[in-house]
Amino acid sequence: MPPTLRAVLVNDTAAKGHHGCTLVNRQLAQLAGEAGIEISRTMPLTAAWDAxxxxxxxxxxxxxxxxxxxxxxxxxxIAGIGRAATRTGHPAFLINSICQALPPAVGEALKGFRGVWARDRQSQRSFTEFGIEAGYAPDLTLTYEAPSRSRTADLLFITDSSMSGETNALFRLSTETPGSRFLPLRSHPPRDRGITDRDTLRYRMKRAIARAHPDPVYRARYRNIVEDFEDLIALLQEQAGFLLAGRFHAVCIALDLGIPFFAIPTNSWKVEALLEEIGLSHRMLPSAEAFAQRAASLPPSRIAPFSQEEHAAIGRFKTMARRENGLMFQTIAASVRRPR
Structure with a gap:
């Protein structure tokens, strides 16, 4: 059996506390490990990585x-990492990535990566504009298999958004819709970093400020947090009849858990691209206001349940996501082990 390879993960997006990014990191470590790659260290994107x-x-x-x-x-x-990889010859791989409307200088620098994988087909095509033949593997969250639980309630969960204006609209909708709950996707930063970790201290400070903050949206964004990932999954499985998703990873988690949803746009094409590939573009709405008109006063579980065809399409897509991500890590491991 070949020796385990050690990798440093750059752009550790879970560090500041976000459930979607937490799931990305978990699945990344699991699938990399299956290919003989150990994540020995994680770093934020802003770290000086040359050392x-x-x-x-x-x-x-x-x-x-x-x-x-x-x-x-x-x-x-990310372009800076590509340039540094070109300069040093150190193996660097860009994975699980979108690629949209990049300046030419940024796109050109990405050629320094030994391998590139897009998480949607639109991004894969976009990489070709810079002469990069990117691989394809859907977002790592879609390789997750959740434990089975029975639903005991029928609530509408409405998430926050990466854009403040949309978060305000989503929160307002939650206050106007009986049987709904506003659910930010923020989480407690990784607990293994200790209570003196800078991100943990900042998180606790914001939670404390939120108790008396005059802005109700700010209060809800920090007081409504479900701190740990396992608790979030249990809550949604047991109580969610429907989800209105303002974030890409909210859509991914709904797909993983089999929760019917509508989604609204974010700051890039990531949600639209994912739903198009699965065959669920009809679950994209232009805004939170459009959802209010669509849902009316229906019980959450009757707003727009999945059809048998949708269930089958989601199952096929998740099976493919697991296969392609596994192949991606196997390809990376083989590339590093192979003499150049």
Missing amino acids: LTETGPDMLLVNGEGTLHHDTKGSRA
């Missing part, structure tokens, strides 16, 4: 997620 080549990891894995779009600080940071 990592001195510590001897076999590779860098850069978790693209929804970062690589337009001329953003995150896009430029």
Whole structure:
């Protein structure tokens, strides 16, 4: 059996506390481990990564997620890693990534990665604009298999959004809709980092401020948090009859749990691209207001239940996601082990 490879994971998006990113990291570590890759260290995207080549990891894995779009600080940071990989020759792989409307200089720098994998077909096509033949593996959250639980309630859960205006509209809708609950996807930062961790201290400070904050949306964003991932999954499985998703990973979790949903746009094409690939584009709404008109006064479980065809399409897509992500990590491991 070949020796285990050590990888540093860059762009550890779970560090600040977010359930979707927590699930990404869990599935990434599990599937990488099955391919003989151990995540020996994680780092935020803003870290100075050049020093990592001195510590001897076999590779860098850069978790693209929804970062690589337009001329953003995150896009430029990922481009910087690509340039550094070109300069040092250190194996670096960009995985689980969107690619949308990048400036030419950013796109060109991505050629420094030894391998690139897009998480949607639109992004895969976008990479080709820069001469990059990217692989394809759907978002890592879609490889998750949740434990089975019985539903005991029929509530409508309405999540927050990455955009403040949409979060305000979603919160307002939750206050106007009987039988609904506003559910931010924020979480407690990783507990294994201790109570003195900077992100944990910042999180606790915001939770404390929220108790008396004059803005009801701010209060709800921090006081309505379900702190731990397992508790979030149990809550949704046991009580959710329907989900209105303002975030990409809210859609992914609904797909994992088999919870019917509608989604509204975010800050990139990520939700639309995912639903198009599964065949669920009809579950995309233009706004929270459109949901209010659509749902009327129906009980949550009767708003828009999944059809048999939808259940089958979701099952096929999740099976494919597991297969393609497994192949991705096997390909990465083989590339690092193979002499160049």
